[in-house]
Amino acid sequence: MSFTWTAHRFSGGALALDVANSVVLRFDPQRRIDRFEDPEAIDGFAAAANLYGAERDRFGTLIATRPERRDAFIGLREATDRHFRALVQTEDRPDLLADLLDAIATILRQTANDGKGTPLDVATARSALGLVAGPESGRLKICPNCAWLFLDRSRNRSRTWCDMAVCGNRTKARRHYRRSREEPKP
Numbered sequence: 583m584s585f586t587w588t589a590h591r592f593s594g595g596a597l598a599l600d601v602a603n604s605v606v607l608r609f610d611p612q613r614r615i616d617r618f619e620d621p622e623a624i625d626g627f628a629a630a631a632n633l634y635g636a637e638r639d640r641f642g643t644l645i646a647t648r649p650e651r652r653d654a655f656i657g658l659r660e661a662t663d664r665h666f667r668a669l670v671q672t673e674d675r676p677d678l679l680a681d682l683l684d685a686i687a688t689i690l691r692q693t694a695n696d697g698k699g700t701p702l703d704v705a706t707a708r709s710a711l712g713l714v715a716g717p718e719s720g721r722l723k724i725c726p727n728c729a730w731l732f733l734d735r736s737r738n739r740s741r742t743w744c745d746m747a748v749c750g751n752r753t754k755a756r757r758h759y760r761r762s763r764e765e766p767k768p
């Protein structure tokens with residue numbers, strides 16, 4: 583199945599969150615889609631992150647994660663999702679932070695830069711570490727439409743959806759449809 587990475591897929595506001603959001607419908611076992619099941623999709627993600635990612639200037643040119651490191655990369659993705667999702671839901675889970683830090687350390691210990699760019703797994707680990715240590719963790723939210731993680735960088739912290747053009751419009755269209763069905767006909 584062919585898949586194209588679009589700007590919408592990079593609406594998390596941080597590379598680590600965009601990677602975590604690569605699992606669509608994460609909590610629906612029947613409809614869950616892991617976009618990284620295909621190794622070529624991981625490579626395509628790295629290329630697309632260079633175009634659309636919020637942190638594209640921070641890490642330089644992203645390159646694909648080496649095949650032997652993909653399991654550690656997927657482990658980092660899952661630890662990132664678990665930790666930040668619990669943080670948004672105000673669950674105090676030091677064990678999830680420890681798991682995330684361990685996954686970050688695993689990736690960073692294996693780092694060998696060949697000068698061609700920053701591997702996706704290394705950039706993702708650095709992005710996750712920046713979220714853990716930085717001030718923006720208080721701006722994390724979960725989209726009520728798709729359940730993706732995102733950073734609310736709006737001035738008054740009022741952003742509701744990961745992407746207004748996609749999730750916001752879908753939510754508003756559903757609301758309009760329900761209201762129009764409930765209104766009595768003249």
